[in-house]
Amino acid sequence: MSQKVLAIAESINIMGKRSGTAMKERNPAPVQEMAKEEAAAGASYLDLNIGPARKDGTELMPWVVQTVEAVTDLPLCLDTTNTDAMAAGFGVVKNKSVAIMNSISAQPERMQKLIPVAAEAGCNVIALLWGPDGMPRDSNERAAMAVDLMMALAEAGIPNEKMIFDPIATPITLGADQIASGLEFLGMLQEIAPGAGSTVGLSNVSNGVAEHLRKYLDRTYLIMLMKYGLTTAIVNAYDSELMAICKGERQNLVDMVHGMMDGNDPDPSTLTGTALEHYKTYKVLSGQNVFSESWLEL
Ligand code: THG
Numbered sequence: 596m597s598q599k600v601l602a603i604a605e606s607i608n609i610m611g612k613r614s615g616t617a618m619k620e621r622n623p624a625p626v627q628e629m630a631k632e633e634a635a636a637g638a639s640y641l642d643l644n645i646g647p648a649r650k651d652g653t654e655l656m657p658w659v660v661q662t663v664e665a666v667t668d669l670p671l672c673l674d675t676t677n678t679d680a681m682a683a684g685f686g687v688v689k690n691k692s693v694a695i696m697n698s699i700s701a702q703p704e705r706m707q708k709l710i711p712v713a714a715e716a717g718c719n720v721i722a723l724l725w726g727p728d729g730m731p732r733d734s735n736e737r738a739a740m741a742v743d744l745m746m747a748l749a750e751a752g753i754p755n756e757k758m759i760f761d762p763i764a765t766p767i768t769l770g771a772d773q774i775a776s777g778l779e780f781l782g783m784l785q786e787i788a789p790g791a792g793s794t795v796g797l798s799n800v801s802n803g804v805a806e807h808l809r810k811y812l813d814r815t816y817l818i819m820l821m822k823y824g825l826t827t828a829i830v831n832a833y834d835s836e837l838m839a840i841c842k843g844e845r846q847n848l849v850d851m852v853h854g855m856m857d858g859n860d861p862d863p864s865t866l867t868g869t870a871l872e873h874y875k876t877y878k879v880l881s882g883q884n885v886f887s888e889s890w891l892e893l
Contacts, residue, residue, distance in 0.1 A: 597843030598821055603672050603695070603794065604638035604832035607663070609646040618645065621658060627666045634667050636832040637842055640695060641667070643684075644674035652680025657687045664689050672697050672721075672829075678708040691716040698761065699748070701726040701740045706747050714751040721759045721794060722748065724780075730763055734779040737762055738787055741780070745788045755790040759827060764799035767812060771882030774800065774816070781823035792826035797837075800880070805888055810834055815876035817841070818852045836869070845869075852877050 607614045607629050617625035633641055643659045645652060652675060660671060672695035673684045681696065688694050698721035699709050713720045722744040724730070724737050731737040741760055748758055762780045765773040781793055800816045801809035814837050817828055821840075830837055839845050851861060851870060855877050866874050875891055878884040884893075 597846045598849060599843040600817065600821060600825055600841045601639035601827040602637060602832060602838060602841045603640040603642050603827055603829045604633035604636070605642045605644065605796070605798070605829050606633060606831065606833065607641060607659070608644040609648070610644075618655065618659060623662045623665075626659065626662050630663045630667050630669075633832040634669050636835065637838050638669065638832045640670050640672045640827070642672040642674050642697065642829055644697075645677070645680060647676045648680050649677065652677035653683040656680040656684035660684050660687050670694050674698070678705060678712075681709060682712045685712055685716045685718065688716070688718075691718050693719070695719045695721060695759065697721045698723040699744065700724075701744050703727070706744075710747060710751045710753075713748075714753055717757075719757045719759055719792075720748060720753060721761050723761045724763055730765075732776075734776045734783065737776065737780040738783055741784070741787050745791070755788045756792075758788060759792040759794050760784055760788065761794050761796070764795040764797060764816070766802040766804075767800055767880060767886050768803045771880060771886075774819075774880055775882065778819060778823050781820065781825060785824070793824070794827040794829060795820060795825065796829045798829075798831060808888060808891070810837065811872055811876050811891060812880065813837060814840060815852060815873050816880055818845075818849050818873065819856065819877070819880060821849060822853045822856050848873050856881075 609615045609618055613625050614629055630641055645655050648655050670693040673681055674697040675681055696713050696718050700723040724740045726740055731740055762777040797813050797817055801812040817840055852873055863874055879886045879890045
């Protein structure tokens with residue numbers, strides 16, 4: 596049996612060259628083309644990220660939602676730090692119960708404003724493990740924050756099945772310890788919130804790394820997260836190899852990396868191609884080898 600992860604496609608994004616320009620100009624065609632491309636690549640959700648949108652968020656988010664809904668029935672994931680823009684977006688989403696609110700964090704103001712909007716919409720909610728003092732430092736702090744978020748969501752009538760916890764992926768350049776802590780938290784999640792889902796912004800792991808090397812870190816990290824039952828991931832749907840992992844089409848590679856996580860290393864001299872890439876990248880992401888940008892050549 597193959598293991599799968601639902602892909603939340605990230606590319607319709609105010610920071611992106613093609614989509615950002617189109618959003619600012621309210622030019623629907625490029626956004627609609629990207630929505631169709633991401634759908635064709637096998638995305639399960641489309642993330643619509645307008646950033647903080649301080650000036651015009653309440654008008655921009657509904658525009659992006661309706662622009663994308665005109666060309667696809669895929670469920671949407673509304674991504675903004677602007678709570679008014681989030682509420683305005685959910686005002687127009689067609690299929691609210693399958694949509695995702697991205698995100699609610701453990702910051703009191705955000706919780707107060709957004710939890711009622713999510714409860715009213717009946718949507719799924721990404722619960723970001725980010726509090727008033729920033730990011731949790733270890734898996735215990737992550738667990739405590741998850742409990743706080745779960746209680747607040749439950750009190751509003753939102754069931755565990757609609758909660759998607761994001762432990763926040765950290766760059767490998769900050770060291771392998773934080774990566775291990777996020778994985779450890781995922782291993783605790785079903786005890787904390789039975790039935791809840793999980794996600795990460797996968798490419799955070801390769802932030803600050805040379806562009807041509809990032810995909811290798813993102814792909815192997817996804818496989819590591821799958822061992823702890825990750826249900827969704829925010830991904831670049833244009834990376835077809837990454838999408839193949841999401842779709843359960845690389846089970847041999849998944850089995851190899853999961854074996855390594857259990858202490859069963861293959862003999863690297865028997866490996867070639869993608870298997871060798873994953874082998875070397877796992878050694879770095881697990882902290883067994885020190886990260887440097889030449890890790891694939893060693
Ligand atoms: N968790 C949750 N939501 C999130 C994140 C997370 N939303 C935002 C972000 N992190 C995930 N989304 C993106 C979107 C785009 C990119 C990375 C993460 C990206 N874009 C290209 C770049 O910067 O190189 C730009 C592409 C272009 O120019 O078109 O990498 O962690 N819950």
